[in-house]
Amino acid sequence: MRLRDLFAPCAIAVALAGVAGHVAAEPAIYKDADHKLGVELIEQNQCQACHIRRVGGDGSAIYKPQGRINTAAFLRGMVEQCNTELNLGFFPEEVTSVAAVLNRRHYKFTQ
Numbered sequence: 001m002r003l004r005d006l007f008a009p010c011a012i013a014v015a016l017a018g019v020a021g022h023v024a025a026e027p028a029i030y031k032d033a034d035h036k037l038g039v040e041l042i043e044q045n046q047c048q049a050c051h052i053r054r055v056g057g058d059g060s061a062i063y064k065p066q067g068r069i070n071t072a073a074f075l076r077g078m079v080e081q082c083n084t085e086l087n088l089g090f091f092p093e094e095v096t097s098v099a100a101v102l103n104r105r106h107y108k109f110t111q
């Protein structure tokens with residue numbers, strides 16, 4: 001038996017665990033989110049630059065998972081509010097995608 005055969009079932013188990021964990025962790029309202037688009041929108045709209053001016057570091061201290069934003073829907077609402085206030089002109093699905101990226105990176109809400 002070759003070493004590779006020995007490890008193959010293991011790799012499958014890890015992959016399955018990854019998929020299952022992923023589905024369980026993603027809030028329903030983000031299930032259609034386009035993460036690639038969300039990342040692009042965050043990069044293109046000075047989110048980080050402005051947050052750095054406010055809190056320093058890499059700007060991520062602005063995202064407070066233990067703060068008043070405590071659900072995926074609330075987080076999406078916050079991004080919607082920024083969208084309106086900053087006149088970003090995001091479409092609803094773009095707001096969802098940006099919120100979903102922030103959730104995966106920082107908030108980790110499951111609902």
Ligand code: HEC
Nearest residue numbers: 045046047050051054062063064065067069078079082098
């Ligand atoms: C012109 C400056 C500026 C820009 C640009 C900006 N933000 Fe913010 N953002 C802020 C400030 C200031 C706060 C803190 C508000 C507070 O805590 O009262 C904030 C807070 C937030 C919060 C809430 C954090 C929390 O957990 O309380 C989110 C989410 C957020 N911004 C998302 C974004 C996204 C996404 C973008 C880009 C699409 C963006 N912001 C662009 C200034 C900015």
